[in-house]
Each structure stands twice: as C-alpha cells, then as structure tokens.
Amino acid sequence: MKNLLILGAGSAGTMMANHLSKKMSLKSWSITIVDQFDKHYYQPGFLFLPFDVYKEEDVYRERTDYLPNNINYVQKAIDIIKPEINQVVLADGTILKYDLLIIATGSQIAPGEVEGMQGSEWHKSVFDFYTFEGSRNLRDKLRDWKGGDMVIHITEMPIKCPVAPLEFAFLADWYFHEKGMRDKVNIYYVTPLDGAFTKPVASSKLGHLLKEKGINIVPDFAIAKLDNENKKIVSWDEKEVSFDLLVTIPTNMGDEVIARSGMGDDLNFVPTNKHTLQSSNFENVFVIGDATNVPASKAGSVAHFEAEILTENIMRYIKGEPLKEDFDGHANCFVETGYGKAMLIDFNYTTQPVPGNFPFPGVGPMKLLKENKVNHWGKLGFRWIYWNMLMKGHSIPFITAQMQKAGKELEEEKLETV
Structure with missing residues (x-):
C-alpha cells in the first residue's frame, strides 16, 4: 500500500481529496489529508460580512462535511516537512510517511511584517477582512461608525484575490450611500501598483470606476510603517496618508511550515x-493553490x-x-462594483x-469587463457552486480549466500575470 499525503484541507486540498478519491485505486493507495482546523x-x-450582506454562519461549514469518507483525515498541526526522506512530522511528534x-x-x-500594523489600533481603527x-x-x-477618512490599503503583491480590495472600496461606497452618510465618508484606495x-x-x-464613485486613488505607495498614535501610514519615500478607519490587506505569506521546512521563497511560497504544478525541487511533491509561487x-x-x-498529472x-x-x-473572477452590479x-x-x-462566445449571458446585474447574481450564486460542486470535486459545466479565447476582444497578449 502506497501513501498519498495532502497537507491542508482548505479549498485546494479539499478539491484534490475529492478528485483523487474518485480516480485512484484505493486498494493500492491510501489518501490522507492533514489540517489543524475543524x-x-x-x-x-469575508468580503460581504463587513457590510451585513452575509451572516457569520454563511461563511463556514464543518470541514469533515466536505471530505470524502474513503480517505483518512488527521486534524493536527504540522511541524515540519522532510522531503529528502518523504516524511511529515506533526506537532505532536507523529510521523507520516508518503x-x-x-x-x-x-x-x-x-501584519507583523509592517512596523506598527499590529499596534494599539489593531482591530480598533485598523482592520483586515482577509x-x-x-x-x-x-x-x-x-x-456604528460615524464617518471620516476610510483608507483601503494594499501592503504588497501578491495577495489572495487581487480584486477583493477594489470590491471592498466599491461596496463601501454603496454601503455608505444606503446608510445616507456617503457625504460624511472620504474613501481612499492606496496601492503599491501604479494603477487600480x-x-x-x-x-x-x-x-475609471473608482473616479466615478468619488474614491481617491493613491498609487505607488510602498508602506514602511503604521503610526498608531497619529493614525497614518507612511511610505518608504515619506509620503503620508491619514485615516480614521484603515482597512488594510497585510503582506500575504505562505504557511510557516514551509519556512521551517526550507521549501519556500522569501514569502514562504513553494517554487x-x-x-x-510539480515542485521545482522534489519530483514526488506537487503544489496547488495559494501555496505555490x-x-x-x-x-x-x-x-x-x-x-x-x-x-490528471x-x-x-x-x-x-x-x-x-x-x-x-487561468483565472475567472467576479468583481462586485456595488448597487447590485458586478463585472467579470x-x-x-x-x-x-x-x-x-x-x-x-456569441451570447454570454455574462459580459466581460462590463457592469451588469447578471454578473452580480453570478457572484452571489457562486457560494452555492462552491459548496455543492467545487468542494465535492465536480466541474462547472461549460467552463474549462484552460482559458478559452473565443468571444473575447483580444487586443494585447503575452502579458505575464501576477
């Protein structure tokens, strides 16, 4: 009996467990998945929760509800991966061979990567939504917030769901309009990029959408520190942006187990x-989702x-x-733009x-790079698809793993994505 071991039972790990449990001969292979959280x-x-669009119970399920019954689930923390000897050591000392x-x-x-970010204002006037x-x-x-300067800030790229900060800005604009207090809120979008x-x-x-909604964009801002006492963020070239409420996307990094195992880059993402999707350094190791570089x-x-x-690989x-x-x-993302509309x-x-x-290609019904209500309902409907199809290892009809070029107005190509 050979052993296939999956580390992590989030979206990527759960999908792989369900796909492989249907494809592999479980008479010859044992599949084990490890995750410390229930x-x-x-x-x-998480994007919708701050605006009371979703309730807390809408955004989580029991992990075991989405793992196949014919695999082994180990709910324990991982201490270290030893790829040279095909072993994983758990926090309690258990050794799993693969x-x-x-x-x-x-x-x-x-957030600890930026000086002051987890200071006295953390989760008081400085928040994440990731x-x-x-x-x-x-x-x-x-x-209960009465208004003032709201700053939506990205520390550095890459981040999970690169459009989420923009969506937060658009939804905030709509949220404050609905509360009748948009004139009391100045929204700033601060990014290390040179554009949106x-x-x-x-x-x-x-x-253009940011400008239409009266959201001020501050580009090329590389944060050096957060000044909790004076409520401002300061860049390396000494630009300053003051805030009454800061919604920040801190540095995103791979899991610390990758650093302990010596398998990652500077941000703990696996080459x-x-x-x-094979590891660049170990033939029998594959990597998926946010863990990759x-x-x-x-x-x-x-x-x-x-x-x-x-x-398949x-x-x-x-x-x-x-x-x-x-x-x-291939990436396919809905972008909420507020007022019951979204882009795709x-x-x-x-x-x-x-x-x-x-x-x-000919009929859609969804439009790319165009706001409409169909895309908005597609965004909200994706939650059902996520729980009932993707996490159970089912494909979405008519949507292929590789991007299809038919139906697109292809103007520029050969761009490397980030």
Whole structure:
C-alpha cells in the first residue's frame, strides 16, 4: 500500500481529496489529508460580512462535511516537512510517511511584517477582512461608525484575490450611500501598483470606476510603517496618508511550515512548475493553490482549474507517464462594483482581461469587463457552486480549466500575470 499525503484541507486540498478519491485505486493507495482546523471557511464571503450582506454562519461549514469518507483525515498541526526522506512530522511528534505529497497549505496574512500594523489600533481603527475574525470585527465597527477618512490599503503583491480590495472600496461606497452618510465618508484606495489593477485594460476600466464613485486613488505607495498614535501610514519615500478607519490587506505569506521546512521563497511560497504544478525541487511533491509561487492570481477559481489539471498529472505520475504542461494560469473572477452590479474578468498567463462574452462566445449571458446585474447574481450564486460542486470535486459545466479565447476582444497578449 502506497501513501498519498495532502497537507491542508482548505479549498485546494479539499478539491484534490475529492478528485483523487474518485480516480485512484484505493486498494493500492491510501489518501490522507492533514489540517489543524475543524472549520472550512468560504473566504470570498469575508468580503460581504463587513457590510451585513452575509451572516457569520454563511461563511463556514464543518470541514469533515466536505471530505470524502474513503480517505483518512488527521486534524493536527504540522511541524515540519522532510522531503529528502518523504516524511511529515506533526506537532505532536507523529510521523507520516508518503510516496506522493501534495502541498495545499495556502497563504495567510502577516501584519507583523509592517512596523506598527499590529499596534494599539489593531482591530480598533485598523482592520483586515482577509480573516474571519478581521471581517467580523470590521462589521461590528462599521455598524456604528460615524464617518471620516476610510483608507483601503494594499501592503504588497501578491495577495489572495487581487480584486477583493477594489470590491471592498466599491461596496463601501454603496454601503455608505444606503446608510445616507456617503457625504460624511472620504474613501481612499492606496496601492503599491501604479494603477487600480495589475493588467492595463482592466486597470483603466476599474480606475475609471473608482473616479466615478468619488474614491481617491493613491498609487505607488510602498508602506514602511503604521503610526498608531497619529493614525497614518507612511511610505518608504515619506509620503503620508491619514485615516480614521484603515482597512488594510497585510503582506500575504505562505504557511510557516514551509519556512521551517526550507521549501519556500522569501514569502514562504513553494517554487512550482507553473504548467505542471510539480515542485521545482522534489519530483514526488506537487503544489496547488495559494501555496505555490506560480505567477497566477491567488484565487479560488485558480485553485479549481489547477485541481482539474493536477488530478490528471498525479494519475500520469503514478503510471510513469510524462506530465502535461496544461495549466495556463487561468483565472475567472467576479468583481462586485456595488448597487447590485458586478463585472467579470477572465484571463491567464499570457492574455489580460478584455471585453467579451462568457461562457458562450456569441451570447454570454455574462459580459466581460462590463457592469451588469447578471454578473452580480453570478457572484452571489457562486457560494452555492462552491459548496455543492467545487468542494465535492465536480466541474462547472461549460467552463474549462484552460482559458478559452473565443468571444473575447483580444487586443494585447503575452502579458505575464501576477
């Protein structure tokens, strides 16, 4: 009996467990998945929780409800990976041996990377919304907040779901309008990028939306420290932005177990072949989702597309067949723009988001890079798809793992995504 070990039972790990439990011969292979937490969070829901669109119970489920019954689940923390001897040591000293390893340990916020970020104002006037606790605490703050300068800030790239900070800005604009206090709130969007987004066409479109909604963009801001006493953020070139309420996206880093194991880069992301999803350094190790260093967006849709391709490559590896270099960096994201509307963007390693129709080239019904209500309902409906299809290892009809170019107004190509 050989052992396949999956580290992490979040979105990517859960999808892989469900895909592989259906494909692999469980008479020859034992599948084990390890995670220290009992709850599975729907992280896209953290965007809606602060605005009371979702309730707390809408954004989590019991982890075991989405893991297949024919695999082993170990709910323990991981101490270290020893890839040279094919072993993983858990926090309680338990040793798990493997023949194949899939790393799906995700990424997490690291506010301690910026001087002062976790100071006296943390979760008082300085909040994140990339964690359940941060999102919930921000909701409580917004319910009674009387207005002032709201600063939405990105520390550095890459981050999980690169469009989420923009969505937060758009939803905040709508939220304060609905509360009849938009005139009491100045919204600033502070980013290390030179525009609203990483891709030129989308950046221009989203930048115009920020201006239309009266949201002030502060580009090229590389934060050096957060001054809690004076409530301001300061850049390395000594620019300052004051705030009454700061909503920050801290540095995103891979799990600390990757650093302890000596398997990651400076941000603890695992070097990974961007087309096969095989570890760059260890033949029998594969990496998926936010844990990788591949130049694709760290988003649930990317993990979903990766899972379909990685499943085939795992099966090919077991059979001794060459791996397919099929992952093209495909990302597909709804962008909430407020007032019951949303955009949709679809791109990959070489093709930036452009206008067009999706998923059917001629008719859509969803429009790319265009606000409408259909896209908004698609965004809200994705929660059902997430729980009932993706986490159970089912594909979404008509949406392929590789990006389709039909139906898109392709103007510029050969752009490397971040």
